[in-house]
Each structure stands twice: as structure tokens, then as C-alpha cells.
Amino acid sequence: MATSIKASVLKEIRNGSDHVSGQELCDKLGVSRTAVWKVIKQLQAEGYDIEAVTNKGYKLLSYPNILSGSEIMSRLSTTWAGQKVYFHKETESTNDDAKYLAEEGMDHGSLVVADCQTAGKGRRGRAWVSPPGEAIYMSLLLRPDFSPDQASMLTLLMAISVAEVINGLFPDLKVNIKWPNDVLVQERKVCGILTEMSAEPDYIHHVVIGVGINVNQKEFPPDVEEIATSLRLCHGEMIDRVQIIVGVMEYFEYYYGIFTERGDVSDFVHIYDGYLINRGREVRVLDPKGEYTGVAEGINDKGELIINLPDGSATTVASGEVSVRGIYGYV
Amino acid sequence: MATSIKASVLKEIRNGSDHVSGQELCDKLGVSRTAVWKVIKQLQAEGYDIEAVTNKGYKLLSYPNILSGSEIMSRLSTTWAGQKVYFHKETESTNDDAKYLAEEGMDHGSLVVADCQTAGKGRRGRAWVSPPGEAIYMSLLLRPDFSPDQASMLTLLMAISVAEVINGLFPDLKVNIKWPNDVLVQERKVCGILTEMSAEPDYIHHVVIGVGINVNQKEFPPDVEEIATSLRLCHGEMIDRVQIIVGVMEYFEYYYGIFTERGDVSDFVHIYDGYLINRGREVRVLDPKGEYTGVAEGINDKGELIINLPDGSATTVASGEVSVRGIYGYV
Numbered sequence: 297m298a299t300s301i302k303a304s305v306l307k308e309i310r311n312g313s314d315h316v317s318g319q320e321l322c323d324k325l326g327v328s329r330t331a332v333w334k335v336i337k338q339l340q341a342e343g344y345d346i347e348a349v350t351n352k353g354y355k356l357l358s359y360p361n362i363l364s365g366s367e368i369m370s371r372l373s374t375t376w377a378g379q380k381v382y383f384h385k386e387t388e389s390t391n392d393d394a395k396y397l398a399e400e401g402m403d404h405g406s407l408v409v410a411d412c413q414t415a416g417k418g419r420r421g422r423a424w425v426s427p428p429g430e431a432i433y434m435s436l437l438l439r440p441d442f443s444p445d446q447a448s449m450l451t452l453l454m455a456i457s458v459a460e461v462i463n464g465l466f467p468d469l470k471v472n473i474k475w476p477n478d479v480l481v482q483e484r485k486v487c488g489i490l491t492e493m494s495a496e497p498d499y500i501h502h503v504v505i506g507v508g509i510n511v512n513q514k515e516f517p518p519d520v521e522e523i524a525t526s527l528r529l530c531h532g533e534m535i536d537r538v539q540i541i542v543g544v545m546e547y548f549e550y551y552y553g554i555f556t557e558r559g560d561v562s563d564f565v566h567i568y569d570g571y572l573i574n575r576g577r578e579v580r581v582l583d584p585k586g587e588y589t590g591v592a593e594g595i596n597d598k599g600e601l602i603i604n605l606p607d608g609s610a611t612t613v614a615s616g617e618v619s620v621r622g623i624y625g626y627v
Numbered sequence: 628m629a630t631s632i633k634a635s636v637l638k639e640i641r642n643g644s645d646h647v648s649g650q651e652l653c654d655k656l657g658v659s660r661t662a663v664w665k666v667i668k669q670l671q672a673e674g675y676d677i678e679a680v681t682n683k684g685y686k687l688l689s690y691p692n693i694l695s696g697s698e699i700m701s702r703l704s705t706t707w708a709g710q711k712v713y714f715h716k717e718t719e720s721t722n723d724d725a726k727y728l729a730e731e732g733m734d735h736g737s738l739v740v741a742d743c744q745t746a747g748k749g750r751r752g753r754a755w756v757s758p759p760g761e762a763i764y765m766s767l768l769l770r771p772d773f774s775p776d777q778a779s780m781l782t783l784l785m786a787i788s789v790a791e792v793i794n795g796l797f798p799d800l801k802v803n804i805k806w807p808n809d810v811l812v813q814e815r816k817v818c819g820i821l822t823e824m825s826a827e828p829d830y831i832h833h834v835v836i837g838v839g840i841n842v843n844q845k846e847f848p849p850d851v852e853e854i855a856t857s858l859r860l861c862h863g864e865m866i867d868r869v870q871i872i873v874g875v876m877e878y879f880e881y882y883y884g885i886f887t888e889r890g891d892v893s894d895f896v897h898i899y900d901g902y903l904i905n906r907g908r909e910v911r912v913l914d915p916k917g918e919y920t921g922v923a924e925g926i927n928d929k930g931e932l933i934i935n936l937p938d939g940s941a942t943t944v945a946s947g948e949v950s951v952r953g954i955y956g957y958v
Contacts, residue, residue, distance in 0.1 A: 421832075445775075448828030496751065498946025498947055
């Protein structure tokens with residue numbers, strides 16, 4: 297559940313350069329000394345090394361590598377994205393949780409995060425394997441006031457956000473996006489995005505963007521090890537999941553602001569295309585009307601993939617399945 | 628809940644020209660004599676006048692004017708539309724029920740019907756007043772395999788279906804459609820349609836089409852009496868709600884079949900335009916980019932409203948709010 301006092305205390309002592317007095321915390325957060333004291337005790341029990349000095353106050357000396365709502369909220373510098381975190385040690389599906397909470401009135405920008413999913417979902421009802429302790433499973437709730445046909449572009453904004461975070465943290469790694477909603481590192485999948493919406497034909501009730509990121513897995517099952525990887529496998533060291541979540545929220549909020557002002561992705565076409573693994577490669581499009589191949593050029597302002605066909609003409613793909621030669625076993 | 632044995636017994640004795648024997652019912656429906664006998668007793672208790680003659684069997688002499696799942700199912704001749712009816716004496720919202728049941732795996736074509744809604748919904752979260760005993764509140768679940776941008780056309784198919792039923796039953800009444808989703812009789816609203824979907828940007832999980840029809844209301848609150856009416860107020864007599872529900876399911880199934888084959892509404896443009904009250908009238912379009920007026924011409928193959936502008940050019944409206952001069956108090 298949203299744990300705002302704990303997150304607020306943590307944020308204050310995290311940001312304070314020196315000791316932060318108990319009284320200062322009470323005044324700032326509008327809570328009692330007892331409440332502050334209880335929260336400090338809880339945080340210490342969770343592994344936060346908090347020094348308490350009489351007449352000086354509290355100082356955060358070090359913090360554990362844990363995934364929790366308070367930890368995420370205390371490190372965010374966004375205005376709305378992720379400002380309310382609903383954390384579950386285990387849940388069926390963070391997208392389903394977010395959809396349920398959306399019906400209950402959960403705010404725009406609320407974020408459901410889980411350490412483990414027992415019924416994780418991929419696109420079109422496929423399963424998304426979600427073991428505990430190693431990956432990120434999160435779902436961001438949005439209440440946009442644009443029309444349903446623009447919702448597909450949100451997937452692209454999220455893909456860019458994830459790519460930018462990984463690229464920023466690990467500049468040595470090769471980060472790509474496979475249109476529309478996979479993020480790849482070293483040409484293997486580290487992230488999938490599942491955008492779901494509840495809408496009237498011309499009016500969005502809410503959108504939930506689910507993001508699964510392979511962070512600390514040390515191995516993958518044989519059937520996917522050629523296709524998937526984790527940041528740890530590529531980078532070689534254990535990675536702090538909260539840092540990634542916080543980064544994604546910050547990038548997403550930034551891009552979402554520009555997108556809603558613009559109404560399209562024209563301002564990000566160059567960034568997206570820069571990551572696009574499809575670009576210049578042969579792609580196979582599984583269209584309901586028939587399969588065809590061509591060479592992907594990039595995306596247009598609506599986020600559609602532009603494909604140059606063998607006959608010299610060009611077409612665009614708005615949605616669906618596009619395989620890229622050389623990726624995921626397509627030879 | 629879906630009450631299939633009762634509906635099946637009712638269907639058999641309704642369709643039989645003479646008495647239907649108990650044994651015949653058992654054999655046909657694969658249930659015991661006791662089960663048949665119990666159902667007959669239940670039906671009699673509900674007001675069905677069923678004659679039971681030894682050695683001959685059961686005959687339905689007359690049936691009560693009641694709204695129930697069995698009554699609806701026993702009178703349907705569709706293949707899938709309405710074949711499973713979930714009836715509630717009272718519920719919050721049939722659309723919410725259908726959405727919930729959809730998540731639980733309810734079949735394509737299942738129908739939620741209520742005698743009364745305590746939290747009925749109109750478009751964009753507006754309230755839909757839903758007193759008991761007089762109107763139809765129903766929600767049809769669909770699991771289409773077309774893309775979300777085609778879902779808006781389902782509203783039009785439902786509007787045509789409702790208009791066709793009313794027109795067929797009451798040929799003296801003036802039946803119209805106000806684009807996209809109101810059905811009017813004598814230029815007042817008798818029906819509203821609320822289409823909601825759960826979707827990925829390129830893939831529909833399910834669609835729920837909610838239909839509210841004013842059937843037997845004898846009066847309306849002062850704030851809507853100039854705008855709304857009921858079939859009874861126009862026709863002068865009490866009307867069997869089941870007949871309307873059954874008719875709508877039959878028309879809808881028929882039109883849906885053609886629509887899914889075609890992929891657009893091109894085959895119905897002439898029927899829709901024949902009912903369209905907007906046609907040839909001044910309309911005011913509340914577009915997010917600004918309000919404008921023009922004269923509506925009809926719909927195109929995608930179900931968009933074609934509007935001729937004062938400067939001689941034409942535009943189309945895909946969604947949103949369109950007022951029609953002379954209707955609903957727009958003078």
C-alpha cells in the first residue's frame with residue numbers, strides 16, 4: 297500500500313546533508329514525534345543504517361538494496377509519475393492490480409510494483425515469467441484526456457524511457473528498441489511493455505502501462521536463453537532495481553508532458569529511431585491480410601513503423617507482429 | 628444467473644403446437660423427470676399458465692409479462708447473441724457486471740439484463756437514471772477479433788438494431804437515430820448506448836455494449852421530459868420488454884455478421900442514414916479544438932458523420948458531441 301509517511305521521512309533524511317532533527321521532521325510532515333520515532337525504528341528493522349544522535353537528530357548512513365514502496369517514493373523527483381506506489385511482495389499481475397485500483401479511483405501516475413508475479417501477462421494474454429527478487433514488474437496508471445487511437449504511442453514513450461535509463465546507467469551496453477514494445481540489450485530482450493486501456497470508443501477511462509524488466513537474473517530457461525537476457529548478465533554486477541524504476545518514472549513524466557502537448561511523437565522520432573533495431577534491417581510483418589517482408593526505415597509522427605517494400609514503395613504498420621532478421625532467432 | 632434448463636423447457640413448450648410430453652422433454656434436454664417437474668412448478672409459480680394433462684404432457688396456454696433470463700432465452704432464435712442471459716432484479720450497472728463477467732471468461736454474446744440499476748451509467752461517466760419495472764437495461768459482451776479503432780462502429784450497429792426493432796413493432800411511430808448513439812421516437816430520446824472496451828492498443832480483449840431503452844415509463848422528471856420519452860408514452864399501451872430485447876439481439880447478430888465480414892459499415896450506410904435525424908439539419912460540433920456548425924449529410928463507411936461546412940467544404944466527425952438543431956432543446 298501507499299506508505300507516505302515512511303517515504304517522506306526517508307526522503308528527508310536521505311536528502312539532508314547532515315543530521316535532521318526529529319522536531320524538524322514532525323513540523324515538516326505534520327506528524328507526532330512518536331510517529332517519526334516509530335517510522336525510524338521500522339526503517340532500521342528493514343536494514344536502513346540510521347544514526348540517531350541526541351540533540352542532533354537522524355542521519356542515513358547507508359541503505360539496503362531492497363525493493364519497497366517507501367524506497368521508491370523517497371528517491372523520486374517527479375511531479376506525478378510514481379508519486380503513489382502500491383508495492384506487493386507477490387501478486388498475480390501488476391497490470392490487473394492497477395486496472396482494479398483504477399476502477400477504485402486511484403490517481404493518475406500511481407504505480408503498482410511487485411517483487412514477484414504469479415500470473416504475469418505479456419501481450420495478447422501470453423504469459424510473462426515473473427520469478428521473485430530479480431526483475432522489475434510495474435504498472436503505471438494514466439488518466440489521459442486524449443483519444444484511444446493515441447494510446448498506442450504511450451508504449452513507445454515507455455520504451456524510450458526504459459532505453460534512456462539503461463543507456464544512461466550503462467553506456468557501454470548496446471541498447472535497442474524492437475518496435476513497438478521491446479527493449480533489447482546486446483540484441484536480447486530485457487524489457488517488455490504491455491499497454492492496456494479501458495475506454496469508450498472516443499474516450500479513455502484509463503490506461504495501464506505494464507513494464508517488465510529483467511534486472512538481476514543470473515540465468516534463463518533453455519527455451520528463452522537465446523532471446524532474453526538481464527542487465528546483470530550484460531553488466532556483470534548486481535543492480536539496484538529502485539534506481540531503474542525511479543529513472544523510468546522521471547523520463548516517462550518528461551516525455552509524457554511533451555507528448556500530450558504535441559499530440560504525437562514527432563519530437564521523439566529521432567530518439568526512438570536512434571534506438572530502433574529494426575532500422576535498415578529486413579523485417580517480416582505478420583499482417584492479418586498476409587505476411588510480407590521489407591526493410592524498416594523508422595517511425596512516423598504517429599509511431600507507426602515505416603517499411604520500404606521490395607517494389608520500391610513504402611507502407612506503414614500501425615500495430616501487430618513484426619519480426620526482425622537476426623533477432624529472436626529469425627534468420 | 629444463466630438458467631438454461633428452465634429456458635429450455637419453456638422454449639419446448641412454447642414452440643410445441645400441442646402438448647409436449649414429460650418424457651419427450653427429459654429425452655431432449657437430458658434431464659430427469661423430477662427436474663422437468665420441478666421446473667414446471669417453478670414456472671407456474673412465476674405466473675406461466677401451463678396445462679398438465681396426464682398421458683399427454685404440458686402445454687403453455689399463456690405467459691406473464693415478466694422480465695427474466697429464462698423468458699428471454701426461451702424466445703431467442705439467435706445463434707450466439709443473448710444465448711446466455713445473466714438476469715438481475717437489481718444491480719449497480721449492467722455494463723460493470725458484463726465487464727466483470729468478461730474478466731471471468733463469460734462467452735461472446737452473453738447478455739446481462741437488469742430490471743433496475745442503482746448506478747446506471749451513460750457516456751463519459753454520466754448517470755443514467757434506471758428505475759425498476761419500466762425500462763430495459765442490458766449489456767452485451769463481445770469478443771471481436773478486429774482492432775480497437777473499429778469498435779466505435781459497434782455503437783452504430785446497435786443503434787440500427789434498436790431502431791429497426793422499434794420501427795418494425797410500431798410502424799406508425801417516427802423512429803430516428805441521433806449520431807452516434809441515441810435512438811429517438813417522436814424526436815425524443817428513448818434509447819442510449821454506451822460502448823466500453825478493454826483493449827491493448829492493437830487488440831481488443833472485450834467490448835461491452837450497454838443499451839438503455841425507455842419502454843413503459845408513464846412519466847419523466849421535469850428536467851428531462853422535454854427531451855426523453857418512452858415507447859409506451861408514444862404508443863399508448865404497455866409493451867412487452869422481452870419482445871424488444873429478443874428483437875434487438877436478432878438484428879444485432881445479423882448486422883454484426885455482415886459488419887465483421889466487411890470490416891466497415893458500408894453495407895448499412897443507407898439504413899443508418901434513413902434513420903439519421905441529423906441529416907440535412909444544422910449541427911453544432913463540440914470539438915476539443917473549438918466549436919463549429921454545419922449541416923450533417925450522413926455517415927461514411929467508417930461510421931463518421933459527414934458535415935458540410937458553411938464555406939462549401941466538408942469535414943467528418945469521428946467522435947464526440949454533436950448537437951442537432953431542433954433536438955434536445957437546441958434551438
